[in-house]
Amino acid sequence: MTSTSDAMVMLVLLFLSPFAIGLLMGLDRKLTARMQNRVGPPILQPFYDLIKLFGKERRVMNNSQAVFGVAAMLLQLAAFVILVTGGDLLIVFFVSGAGSFSLVLGAFSARSPFSYFGAQRELLQILAYEPILFMAIFAIGYREGTFLTNGIGQDLVVVLPLALLALLPVVLIKMEKSPYDIAVAHTEIISGPYVEYSGRYLAYTEIAHWFELGILFGIMTLFFQDPNIYLSIAGKIVIVFVFFLAALIIDNSTARLTRGRMVRFTLAFGMTLIVANILILFLADKGVFR
C-alpha cells in the first residue's frame, strides 16, 4: 500500500484471483477425470455451471436461508479483500470463519434432515481445521512479530516448513476432498449444507466456497516471498500447485473416513507439527543449536 505499483498489483490480484480459483476448480475436475481414465469436462466448466445457476428459477425455503447464503459470500469476499490488500491475518481468519458459520446457519434454517446432517458435519469440519489454521497464523505472527500480510518477511518456508505441511489436511477439508469430504459426502448425504439451496443461491454459496479456498491458498502463498517479483510469483504458484496436486492424488486414492477420525487426525497431526515447529524456533532463538 506504499507505492502505486503495489496498489496496481493488489488491484490485478483482486480482479484476477476469482477467475484463477475458478480455473483451478475446473483443472481439478479435469485432472480427476484423467486420473479415472475419463475425458472430463472443459476447464471452464465451473463458470458454465455458475452462469447456468444464475439463470434458474428463484426458489428459497425461507428468507433466512437466502440471507445466510448471501452473507456467506459477502463475508468470504470481505476476508479475501482484507488478505489481498495487506490487512491483518487474524481479521482475515475471523471474518472468513464467520462466513463458514453463516453457511452452517443457512443449512440449519431449512427444515430438512439432509441439510441438518450437512450443517452438523460442517461444524465438525470447522472444529477440525480452524485450530490448525489459527495455529499456523499464530506461528507466522510469532516468527515475524506482526500479523499484517504486507509486513511478512522472506524465508517463512525455510523456518516454518512444518507449519506449512500441517495445512495439508486443511486443504483437503476445504477443497471437499476425500478422505475428509465429510459434509458434502456425495454418495451418502447428497451435498450436505448445500442440499436445500438451488439456482442463484446455490451459486452464491459456490462463490463463497471459491473465496474461502482463495483465502486458504492466499495464506499459504505468504510462506514464499522474494525481492525478485517473478521468482516470488513462481514460488507462490509452486506452493499452491504442490498442495493442489497432493490433494487430488489423496482424493483419488482414498475412501471417506468417519468424522471422528477426521477431527482426531487433523488436530493431532497439525498441532504436533506446528507446536514442534514453534518449539524449534524458540530453542534456536535461545541459542540451543549453536
Added chain:
Amino acid sequence: MTLKEKMRMKSPWILHFDTGSCNGCDLEVWALLTPKYDVERFGMVNKANPKHADILLLTGPVTKKTEDRLMTLYNQTPGPKVVVACGDCASNGVPFFDCYNVDGGIDRVIPVDVYVPGCACRPEAIIDGVVLAISKWKEKVAATEMVAAEENKAGAPPETSASQEAKP
C-alpha cells in the same frame, strides 16, 4: 444465440429416479458415468438432488407407490427443467400397462419432453435423448426469458404511472 446462452447449455445437471424399474435401464443410466461413455465431458453431473437438477432421467413404469414421490421430485426441481423418460416402461408402461399396481408411463403423472425407446435403452440412445433434451431445454430457457421480459414490460408501466400520479 448469445454467448451466455451457449454457456448455459453446457451445464445440464441430472437427477436420476427409478419409478419402479427392473433396474435394467438404471444400469444403463449409471453406465453413462463410467469412463466408457463419460457424460461429464458435456458438463453433465449426476447431482442426485432435485433442487440442483435440470434434466430428470426417469426409468420404469410408475407404480402407485412412487406416483406421489415422482410428483414431489418434479415440483421440487426449479425451472427451466426437462423430463426424459428412459426405456419402454417409462415411455408407456409396457408390459405392465394394465397391472393393478401401475399407472402406466411417466406421462400419466408428469409432462414428458423426450422419450427414449429400448428395453433396456442403450447408453448411446440415452445420450441421444439427452442431446435432444438439451435442445428442448434451450427452447424452454428462451420461452421463460420471453415471459420474464414481457412481465417486466407489463409490470413497468403501472409503476411509472403510479410514480407519475404520486408526483403532482
